[in-house]
Amino acid sequence: MQTHGPALDAPEILVLRCEGADSALPLPDYATAGAAGADIRADLGQGALTLAPGEVALVPTGLRLQVPEGWEVQLRARSGLALRHGVTLANGVGTIDADYRGPLGVILVNLGAAAFTVAHGDRIAQAVLAPVWRARFREVAALDHTARGSGGFGSTGRG
Template identity: 85%
Template structure:
């Protein structure tokens, strides 16, 4: 007996593969029932890529997404890669907009002290679906005062 879908009204993301992409690689998928991010894999067409310490590289996934309007997909670093190897996303969190149809690439950075090799099929990032709110910006003569005021970085205390 199949379990009921816990998110029956979740938006559907349509996916195509780039020409030459590995059809055997899984689509982004959730490793556990409680996972917020779907694992995204490197499509290096059977090869590998080595990032030297401090190096930034665009790692292809072989995928393109069609995200419903009103939503975005955020690409986030994998915590295990960050902790064990110093591998993160160079842009912090990458945003894939609903109107983008180009190749999905992950901009990895090696913040660690040793070279790191990405192998074909490695899980390199997490994709998190998020709703998008578009703000209306309006110029005014002055802003309301607050207790913090214009105090910037570190103004509320250490850390």
């Protein structure tokens, strides 16, 4: 994986191209020295995919990842696509678990007012490496009281 700065003890993510994938497409890479996310590209076999307003589609990347145990790769939206076109990830943030070895796809949704075309090789998401903490869940008879209590959505004010 390409890096533009110090990668202190950075884990290595192994990448396998899927059968028939475009080997000319770059592997996930960081666009700038300060980028937290590596760009993920659409592998559409030299074609394109048009998303109508409101449409959801699984966009192939042509890649499979081997994420180290104790880590995950989070797939996040690209802010430029979201701001300019209303195109984002349908599932908010996608998670690639350490034990998943299948093809990497990005679930895009067009929330914009106009159709949006994804071309082969377009940057469609960002991959962010994050540590995984596994919680222990324990049933109890009661929970501690807080000032907020059971106040739900919007209970602390507007916004």
